[in-house]
Amino acid sequence: MSKISVIGAGNVGASCAEYIAMKNFASEVILLDIKENFAEGKAMDLMQTTALNGFDTRIVGSTNDYSKTANSEVVVITSGVPRKPGMTREELIGINAGIVKTVMENCLQHSPNAIIVVVSNPMDTMTYLAKQTSGLPKNRIIGMGGALDSARFRYFLSQALGVPSSEVDGMVIGGHGDTTMIPLTRLASYKGVPVSQFLSAEELEKIKASTMVGGATLTAMLGTSAWYAPGAAVSALVQSIVCDQKKMMPCCVALDGEYGQSDICIGVPVILGKSGWEKIVNLDLNDAEKAEFEKSAAAVRNMNAAL
Numbered sequence: 001m002s003k004i005s006v007i008g009a010g011n012v013g014a015s016c017a018e019y020i021a022m023k024n025f026a027s028e029v030i031l032l033d034i035k036e037n038f039a040e041g042k043a044m045d046l047m048q049t050t051a052l053n054g055f056d057t058r059i060v061g062s063t064n065d066y067s068k069t070a071n072s073e074v075v076v077i078t079s080g081v082p083r084k085p086g087m088t089r090e091e092l093i094g095i096n097a098g099i100v101k102t103v104m105e106n107c108l109q110h111s112p113n114a115i116i117v118v119v120s121n122p123m124d125t126m127t128y129l130a131k132q133t134s135g136l137p138k139n140r141i142i143g144m145g146g147a148l149d150s151a152r153f154r155y156f157l158s159q160a161l162g163v164p165s166s167e168v169d170g171m172v173i174g175g176h177g178d179t180t181m182i183p184l185t186r187l188a189s190y191k192g193v194p195v196s197q198f199l200s201a202e203e204l205e206k207i208k209a210s211t212m213v214g215g216a217t218l219t220a221m222l223g224t225s226a227w228y229a230p231g232a233a234v235s236a237l238v239q240s241i242v243c244d245q246k247k248m249m250p251c252c253v254a255l256d257g258e259y260g261q262s263d264i265c266i267g268v269p270v271i272l273g274k275s276g277w278e279k280i281v282n283l284d285l286n287d288a289e290k291a292e293f294e295k296s297a298a299a300v301r302n303m304n305a306a307l
């Protein structure tokens with residue numbers, strides 16, 4: 001069984017720990033935060049659910065003591081500032097870049113073989129930063145954005161179709177920003193049947209638009225960014241890695257010519273297994289989708305320049 005560390009015990013970090021523990025595939029989850037006693041408190045609260053929820057994963061809290069994270073198989077980075085209503089993910093770059101860089105250094109000192117999952121926003125740029133500053137092999141750095149955006153896309157599709165989202169398939173590629181993500185409506189399906197058979201072009205455009213601002217809509221409603229679906233997306237991604245499930249999920253990874261891009265981390269479908277992302281799946285995009293991907297990559301590259 002595996003040891004997983006989650007850095008940042010705020011809304012998203014605690015939700016990651018909870019969903020990972022509930023799925024019972026890890027022996028230990030270390031929750032670490034810079035705020036005194038905060039992670040310890042969250043860990044204790046979660047551990048007090050074990051008798052009720054029946055999971056065996058040990059959740060341990062730590063205030064900035066990275067030795068507790070030693071030999072983690074996967075490290076999830078959620079530390080940083082979330083956006084507030086009206087803010088874009090991109091506005092967080094200055095503060096979160098410093099946090100992500102320091103956290104990466106500390107984690108790798110104690111878990112040199114860990115696979116790193118980046119959640120902090122702006123996620124594409126934070127993933128690129130993690131890759132550039134750590135010098136780790138590209139397969140061990142994975143940004144979680146596409147898995148969440150795709151879950152939101154499937155939700156909006158399922159609502160419009162009036163069917164369970166477990167029966168709907170769909171992927172969101174490109175950047176993890178309100179204007180950079182690309183919900184692939186043409187490839188979305190209900191039980192293998194293209195959704196265009198059930199929904200009009202107009203309805204699909206509406207679903208695409210709702211997906212793109214899915215995070216912002218929740219931020220406006222909650223006063224801070226969402227955590228349940230982000231935590232669930234992280235747990236699914238981490239489970240595919242540590243259980244070597246070889247699931248396909250859109251994730252933010254370093255491209256080396258794939259999709260016509262290099263020197264960038266951006267969302268594309270990948271296979272997730274024991275060694276991190278193991279393979280990039282090449283989609284046969286049409287001209288319009290290719291143009292959208294290029295536009296998205298240009299925006300992400302522009303953001304990376306601000307580092």
Ligand code: APR
Nearest residue numbers: 008009010011012013033034035078079080081082120121
């Ligand atoms: N080391 C460890 N923890 C830190 C550090 C640091 N250097 N800096 C900040 N933190 C912690 C904070 O103390 C806080 O508990 O990170 C936690 C962030 O939690 P929240 O403020 O609740 O934010 P959350 O909603 O969890 O979002 C975290 O994920 O989705 C993204 O945009 C979001 O970048 C944000 C991140």
